[in-house]
Amino acid sequence: MFRLTLTSGAALAASLFFCQPLLAQTGVTTAKVEGLPATEWEAAYAKPLDDAAVASPEIFRLLTEWAPVKDPKNPGLYRKYVGEDEAKLVIRHLRRDGKLDAGEIDLLEEFAFPKDRVIQLTRLGADGKPDKASRTAVTTPPGMMQSFARELVAMWQSEWEKPDAAGWPTLAGIYARDPKQAELLHKRVRAAGQAMLAAKWQASNAGNRWAPFRDTIRLYSDATLKLPQPQWPRGKQLLYDAAADTDRHYGAAIQDFLYNWLKPAP
Numbered sequence: 001m002f003r004l005t006l007t008s009g010a011a012l013a014a015s016l017f018f019c020q021p022l023l024a025q026t027g028v029t030t031a032k033v034e035g036l037p038a039t040e041w042e043a044a045y046a047k048p049l050d051d052a053a054v055a056s057p058e059i060f061r062l063l064t065e066w067a068p069v070k071d072p073k074n075p076g077l078y079r080k081y082v083g084e085d086e087a088k089l090v091i092r093h094l095r096r097d098g099k100l101d102a103g104e105i106d107l108l109e110e111f112a113f114p115k116d117r118v119i120q121l122t123r124l125g126a127d128g129k130p131d132k133a134s135r136t137a138v139t140t141p142p143g144m145m146q147s148f149a150r151e152l153v154a155m156w157q158s159e160w161e162k163p164d165a166a167g168w169p170t171l172a173g174i175y176a177r178d179p180k181q182a183e184l185l186h187k188r189v190r191a192a193g194q195a196m197l198a199a200k201w202q203a204s205n206a207g208n209r210w211a212p213f214r215d216t217i218r219l220y221s222d223a224t225l226k227l228p229q230p231q232w233p234r235g236k237q238l239l240y241d242a243a244a245d246t247d248r249h250y251g252a253a254i255q256d257f258l259y260n261w262l263k264p265a266p
Contacts, residue, residue: 052120053107060123064136112148156192165223172235193242
């Protein structure tokens with residue numbers, strides 16, 4: 001007989017692994033996206049790529065209790081290194097309630113940035129607001145970046161694929177953000193759109209008059225006109241960009257008349 005003793009971080013990881021429903025790995029089963037910054041504190045913290053993020057107590061523990069390593073350049077600072085397996089546990093936990101709020105989206109974006117960075121992670125308190133005293137430096141190694149990046153693209157693709165363009169208000173709202181501050185986020189939303197449109201193009205041919213691709217373009221064009229009028233230009237731009245990216249992917253094989261009418265005037 002033997003006894004296995006887990007550290008608090010390992011115990012939490014084990015509880016998440018055995019107690020949560022077994023979801024498909026990153027990039028397959030994705031959570032719905034509900035909501036963008038709605039409260040004052042969330043709008044202040046959910047800024048794109050500002051090297052800061054907030055997390056629920058469970059996620060905070062997952063991201064800060066693995067492998068503390070003293071920073072040689074600053075002996076008083078301990079960095080936490082997190083890899084692919086830990087990233088999957090974080091994603092599994094984020095998916096648990098079937099939605100991602102603005103703070104969770106920002107956390108994924110911060111950790112998925114393709115560059116070695118140190119994120120100042122702050123735990124949310126019992127009142128749902130950031131506990132500033134908990135702020136901890138956490139590193140973003142390649143394994144975690146890749147895992148989170150795949151999750152983000154898959155998440156946005158699930159918005160593109162919602163019936164009747166139901167995810168379009170969220171996608172167009174993302175694309176309406178300042179391109180200079182949200183460039184990487186815009187690229188992921190476009191990449192997700194390209195993935196969806198590529199599947200439509202593969203099902204299209206002269207025999208069906210390119211209906212799968214053509215009808216999808218028309219669906220999202222009509223959905224753009226249902227948005228608040230100030231968002232029309234960016235919604236139209238997103239649709240054109242995703243279609244043009246798809247065309248380039250197929251070596252300019254897509255007939256221009258199927259989407260070129262979306263191109264914004266110079």
